[in-house]
Amino acid sequence: MKQLILPAVVVLLAACSSDKDEQFCECLSVSEQLNEEASKYGFIALDKITDEDVAKLKQLTSEKDSICAPYELLGGEELKKKREACK
Numbered sequence: 890m891k892q893l894i895l896p897a898v899v900v901l902l903a904a905c906s907s908d909k910d911e912q913f914c915e916c917l918s919v920s921e922q923l924n925e926e927a928s929k930y931g932f933i934a935l936d937k938i939t940d941e942d943v944a945k946l947k948q949l950t951s952e953k954d955s956i957c958a959p960y961e962l963l964g965g966e967e968l969k970k971k972r973e974a975c976k
Contacts, residue, residue: 908971908974909974910971910974910975912956912959913960913972913974913975914974914975916953916956916957919952919953920957922949923946923949923950923953926945926946927946929942
């Protein structure tokens with residue numbers, strides 16, 4: 890019985906480990922927030938945008954730029970794998 894416990898634990902740990910990059914997942918999250926916020930202001934609504942709205946968009950853009958900077962030069966396949974790991 891003891892002989893089965895160690896291999897089972899090793900298999901379980903291997904199955905649970907992932908290549909999830911928490912910073913990349915945060916980058917995706919902030920990017921989605923920015924896209925949602927920006928989509929509220931189409932060309933039609935530009936005259937209704939407030940200074941508070943502009944500040945929020947600038948803040949989200951700055952946050953996204955700082956979090957996502959390490960991933961700007963990654964290739965498509967690598968980005969795709971990182972995105973899948975975040976799901």
